[in-house]
Amino acid sequence: MIKKVLIAEDHESANISVQKTLEDLGITDFQHAYYCDDALEMVKQTAKTDRSYDLMITDLHFEPDDRKVSITNGIDLITAVREVQPDLKILVFSADFTTSTIQMLYNKLDIEGYIRKARHDAQEIKQAIKDLGMHRRYLPRPIMDLINGKNGYEFSTFESAIVKLLAAGTMQKDIPTRLQELQIKPSGLSSVEKKLNQLKQVLNVATNEQLVAFCKDNGII
Amino acid sequence: MIKKVLIAEDHESANISVQKTLEDLGITDFQHAYYCDDALEMVKQTAKTDRSYDLMITDLHFEPDDRKVSITNGIDLITAVREVQPDLKILVFSADFTTSTIQMLYNKLDIEGYIRKARHDAQEIKQAIKDLGMHRRYLPRPIMDLINGKNGYEFSTFESAIVKLLAAGTMQKDIPTRLQELQIKPSGLSSVEKKLNQLKQVLNVATNEQLVAFCKDNGII
DNA sequence: GGTTTTTTTATGGGAAACCGTAAATGATCA
């Protein structure tokens, strides 16, 4: 069960909304830090005591300003915190959404969860904290799928060309011609259809529209 | 011809990349400011001299920090700068991409160009500066289309709901049911089809996939 | 060189999307 939470986040607005979300979940025992250094210090102060934190919610990007700091970003903060209190659960809350970053955090730094700053992030935070309370890790659905299925799925020129053409308004039946113009093989309509099906299955999306949305969200196209 | 440039941008990384881009264009005479106040002061100092700037590249959002400032954002900066040196060309370089914001900047503040911080923004900056050198204004293609066509197009809840459902993988034929669940009217399939056609025409896109891509790019969904 | 295996392309039937038109519903106003 998550009872005591530390929020490391330089944006005041994000800070407020996270606090509000915690309150909605009935969690009232939380502190926040605007600088990584402060967050680390707060963990250090409490780690070996009965006032230790159960969860740290942290941003990845911290805006540098006049104050001299030794830790400038969330990744370094997580690394440092892990040394001090290894059992502290960590939930990353960031606008960054590149698959490689998340996979690194998940595989190398063993974070317990990742929420993207996006449309319904507050709802996601709630779900994530519930999952964490049940000792389950939480990742955004598409990333979860990537890790569970083929991990580190990379888009080939063929695949990215198809999705780009779709996003540019090319009708599926016209894609073979365009691929030939681009000198990309294969170019047959069946191959395009097959690849689209494959992509949809791997990425767990239902339609071409959703595929395009996913690729846009993840900066693939 | 653009020779002397002022960069107003609080992110150091963005600052560096803009400078690099300028150097690629053969522009070496540039200064930068991390605060709006500083940028305005630099314009004031040079406006009436032979050292005046040809172009100011500015962000819209500036992170507040310990320093007390009188101008906190790009819009106020642009307004103030226009008073001091009306002929200074202004290129906005921002992550914000809401149509209404850009149209306001373009129509009310008469900015010369707008670049979104995005995938290929450096290339766009180059193109924009070339255009500006030829006394042409530069806007992202989709926004240009909006302004040339119907201007000031705002997405209603109905429209945005449809596009969101598409982007979430809902099949078109299932959208009516979902709209009813969301208590959004109209919900008939014909109405959905009609609206999609209308959106595609207004936004100058050919397919649903392209529509989703456009809305993702513009932060509409 | 010929056989197997894989990849690519072609084909056809059925589902979904597209598009025009007509019917139905709802709003407005005398």
Add this chain to the structure above:
DNA sequence: TGATCATTTACGGTTTCCCATAAAAAAACC
């Protein structure tokens, strides 16, 4: 209330997409 107008929904024909299967081509192997 009833007539008019606008909006929403229903329907049918056509195109595109989807999906399974088979043919063709290319690659790998002996």
